[in-house]
Amino acid sequence: MWGHFTRGKNTSAQTQKHMLAEFRPLMATAAKARAPPAVAASTAVERDEHVHYTHTDVCHHLRWTAKESYEYMYARPWSRVIEFYAELVRAGAGAAGLAKLFGVDEKDYTPDTAGENCLAPLEKQTANIASKGRGGRWERVTFKIVLSYHGGSFDGWQKQPGLNTVQGLVEKHLGQFVDERKAKQLESRSLPIEGCAVVAGRTDKGVTALQQVCSFYTWRKDVKPGDIKDAISEAAPDKLKPLHVSEVAREFHPNFAAKWRRYMYIFPLDEDAKLILGEEQSSNILENSEHNIKPQSFDVAKVDKILRKLAGKTLSYKMFARDTQASRSVGPPTECFMFHSRAAVATLNFVNEDCKEGMRVMCIELVANRFLRKMVRVLVATAVREAAAGAGDDALLNLMEATDRRATAPPAPPEGLCLVDVGYEDFHKQRCFIID
Incomplete structure (x- = not known):
């Protein structure tokens, strides 16, 4: 058969049709030999169909x-x-805004400032003594910032390119408080002059925060808590509100120092x-x-x-x-x-x-x-x-x-x-x- 099939162009159309008819069974046999085992095929189907966990109760x-x-x-x-969360943020009451839902006193839910004094008096005194005559991080000033923001107005907390995030907006307005040395470093790397805000916990897109906590530090001594609060207040009125800004110990970290x-x-x-x-x-x-x-x-x-x-x-x-x-x-x-x-x-x-x-x-x-x-x-x-x-x-x-x-x-x-x-x-x- 193979000899007739390779004769060349002189082969008549009828002869070619006859040879193809004889060749098709061999092609089908070869295809079956190359086919994967039936067990493997069924396993793949079962894997695709298993989309839910099987409960047995x-x-x-x-x-x-x-x-x-x-x-x-x-x-x-x-x-x-x-809409309800947006109204709470606009009012700027923080956690106290939820108190009326449960008929409790709003005064018990003011922004927690306990973290401002995260060190005991003796520890503070020791830290101050140890920092004398030392430069670098021992000379910087740390601020604790309590924020309220509406989740539906932002793409989450974490800064991401091309997205409207809370961190990106806050750090942009903190850039005016960055010290000269840090500003030069950012300029040399062709980066925007922005501050660095460390947060207690990142929130996803759509999640609202009534008393989120973040921190910011600088080596400038002329920066006051009121200056930071005013700057952030201008970032996104009615969508992002700083509730409380205070100077805290250098050791304060909004995430690691948090207990709950x-x-x-x-x-x-x-x-x-x-x-x-x-x-x-x-x-x-x-x-x-x-x-x-x-x-x-x-x-x-x-x-x-x-x-x-x-x-x-x-x-x-x-x-x-x-x-x-x-x-x-x-x-x-x-x-x-x-x-x-x-x-x-x-x-x-x-x-x-x-x-x-x-x-x-x-x-x-x-x-x-x-x-x-x-x-x-x-x-x-x-x-x-x-x-x-x-x-x-x-x-x-x-x-x-x-x-x-x-x-x-x-x-x-x-x-x-x-x-x-x-x-x-x-x-x-x-x-x-x-x-x-």
Whole structure:
């Protein structure tokens, strides 16, 4: 056959057609020989279809999938929460602005200035003696800055090229207080003359802060706290407000010196209930007697019971973290001590509200010594999902032992999250908004 197939151009069209007909079976046999094993193909298909963590408890059929949880979380009137946070920032009351939600005295929630004296008197005296006759960092002046900013107006805290970030704006206006030596160094490198602001904790895009803490140092002796406050006030009126600026000890570091951080998540409850499942999927569940229709709402009291189990414990929250490398998500770096974790119902009232009644919301208050990336948002979404499914009060504790982050829900929307304040003294439960 091969001899006839290679005869050349003189071969007639009929002869070529006959040879191709004989050659096709051999081509098919060769293709089968080159095909990968059937087991490998099925494994690849199974890998692509495995997109959800498999829960094995009794309420697994009532638990929302990642997609269903995401859709439920985002199908809320978040614009009204954004408006509420914007009004708090404009008022410049800091954490005290949340006090009226819970009927507590606003005077107990003024900006915490305890960090200004982070050293004991004897330690201060020793530090001053040790710094005599020394230059460099021992001569610089450090300032503690308490900021309030609206998350919906910025692309997060961390400075990034081409984005409108809080850090980028603050450091730009701190540039006028940079000492001459630092200014020359920046000019020689063709860099803009900007200050350096170290923060207590970075916030993501959309997250509001009522009493964020950052620090700035300079070798200039003529800079006053009032000068810094005035400069930042001009950066973005009504969107970024400096609440308090003070000179602190050189050793003060807003992140390392902090003993606790407090977050508040506001979740709207007044949105009309919507089906989480489509009509086709819902009809399939109804036909199968082994399954029930997935829930469309949750009980705030149940969320509170689930969150209470976290308080007073040091736990690894690696399953509730996001955007972290696997090598950095094992061991003590993922452990956090939760001082306080509660949920309660409140009512948001607006200045220009047409309706007499405000919007009912669920407020979740979390206080811990540290938080991992997106940890609060994942905790909120997972607690809501578990409460809706009717899981036990230990639902979050049981998920700590999971080996796949898909066991937890996708992060809740950033618009509901707010960094309330940062503490530099021992935590006292009396400072909390939601108290038994």
